[in-house]
Structures are given as C-alpha cells and as structure tokens.
Amino acid sequence: MPYRIALLIVAVTHLVGTLGLRTPYAGWMILLTPVHLLVSFALLYGQSTPTDRLKVGLFFVYAIGLGIEMIGVNTGFPFGRYVYLEGLGPQIAGTPWLIGLNWALLTLASASFVSDFLADGxxxxxxxxASGLMLGLDVLMEPVAQAHRLWMFAGGIAPWQNYVAWFAVAFAAQWVLGPRVTSNRLALPILIAQAAFFAISWLWPVAI
Structure with a gap:
C-alpha cells in the first residue's frame, strides 16, 4: 500500500476514534478497538521490510507480551493487580489475545523510529x-485506560511497579526484535497518533 494512503488511514481512524468516543455512540466505538489495533499493525507492518528476522522477532514479541500479561492478570506480578475489560476483545485466561499484538505494534513502531533517529547509536x-518511548505511551494510557474499557488496576491507579515492569518488558521486547530494524516512515506518525489519542482523553473524557 502506498505510504500516503497508509498515513491517511492512520490519521482518519485515530480522528474518528477520538471524536466518536465523545458521542452517544461511544459504547459502540469501544467495541471497534480490536479492529483499530489490527488495522494499525497491518499498516505499520506493510510499510516495513518483511525479512524473516523481523517476522520471527515480532512473533516472539507477541508471545512475550501475551505471556507476561497472562501472568500479570492471574498473579499480580510484575505489573500489580489488574483486570482486563471488554475493550480489547476476546480473552484467554482473562487476557485479550490482542494485547500481544499491541506489544508488537508499539515495539516495532518505536524500534523503527529509533533506528533512524539514533542511527549511529x-x-x-x-x-x-525505544523502551523509554514505549514507557511514555504507557504513562499516557494508564490514567484513561479504564474509561476506554481497556483494563483496570486495583484501587483504580496503576502502581509504580507497573511502570518499572513496563520498561523492563519493553526493553526485552526491543532486544528480541533485533539489533536494528529497517526504516519505516509510518512509525513516527503512529507513535504521535497514539500519544495524541490518549493525551486528549486527559482533557476531554470519553462519553461512557
């Protein structure tokens, strides 16, 4: 798919989601979250160079993300006590199977951007x-995750250990993905769109 079309889809889907969640149809929009996640990943991957190394790396990132979230939901380690809500779709042992894809999306986007930004590093x-960028997105997500029907921590607030664990898992995912990911022009737009989407929710709560 041409880059400009992919970029347009990213912009439109995030804009529709941002506005739609402030309407009487917000409950229906929440149910489209899995579709949005799938589309975002497909677009990002479509702009990548699909080497065998990348495919294997993404598979293991998905497995690590899903596995650690399953452990977290059922034991409270390492993120703290939390439960997943209905926003991310079907679940396995209390964990949405798509959460692994979310880890893969954020890992690939941040790794691709950093590969260009810090090319000589x-x-x-x-x-x-890249792990710091992923942690920054989590900092934006956590205060509004419950309103978006994504997940909910005991007491309603993510504990400090969640952020430490997020950085650690993000770092492991970055390492597993490989020493250098090829350039992807859609990486930065997706990171910006995600950050803006959740940051806006701080100032303009969803209508649920």
Missing amino acids: SRLQRALL
Whole structure:
C-alpha cells in the first residue's frame, strides 16, 4: 500500500476514534478497538521490510507480551493487580489475545523510529530509547485506560511497579526484535497518533 494512503488511514481512524468516543455512540466505538489495533499493525507492518528476522522477532514479541500479561492478570506480578475489560476483545485466561499484538505494534513502531533517529547509536542505546518511548505511551494510557474499557488496576491507579515492569518488558521486547530494524516512515506518525489519542482523553473524557 502506498505510504500516503497508509498515513491517511492512520490519521482518519485515530480522528474518528477520538471524536466518536465523545458521542452517544461511544459504547459502540469501544467495541471497534480490536479492529483499530489490527488495522494499525497491518499498516505499520506493510510499510516495513518483511525479512524473516523481523517476522520471527515480532512473533516472539507477541508471545512475550501475551505471556507476561497472562501472568500479570492471574498473579499480580510484575505489573500489580489488574483486570482486563471488554475493550480489547476476546480473552484467554482473562487476557485479550490482542494485547500481544499491541506489544508488537508499539515495539516495532518505536524500534523503527529509533533506528533512524539514533542511527549511529549502539544497540543498547537504541533499545533504551525505544523502551523509554514505549514507557511514555504507557504513562499516557494508564490514567484513561479504564474509561476506554481497556483494563483496570486495583484501587483504580496503576502502581509504580507497573511502570518499572513496563520498561523492563519493553526493553526485552526491543532486544528480541533485533539489533536494528529497517526504516519505516509510518512509525513516527503512529507513535504521535497514539500519544495524541490518549493525551486528549486527559482533557476531554470519553462519553461512557
């Protein structure tokens, strides 16, 4: 798919989601979250160079993400006590199977951006920066996740250990993905769109 069309779809879907969640149809919009996640990943992957190394790396990132979330939901380790709500669709052992895809999406987007931004940096430097970007997105997501019907922590607030664990898992995912991911022009737009989507929810609550 041409880059401009992919970029347009990313912009339109995030805009529709942002506005739609402030209407009487917000409950229906929430149910489209899995579709949006699938489309976003497909678009991002479609702009990548699909090497065997990337495919294997993404598979393991998905498995790590889904696995650690299943452990987290059922034990409270390492993120703290939380439960998933209906927003991310069908679940396995209390964990949406799509949450692994969300880890893959954020890992690929941040790794692709950092590969260009820090082209001369070491593998460790790139992994640390990309993990920091993923943590930054989580900081934006956590305060509004319950309103978006994604997940809910005991007490209604994510504990400090969630952020430590998020960075650690993000770093592991970056390392598993490989030493350097090829350039992807859609990576930064997706990161910006995601950040803006959740940041707006801080100021303009969803209508649920």
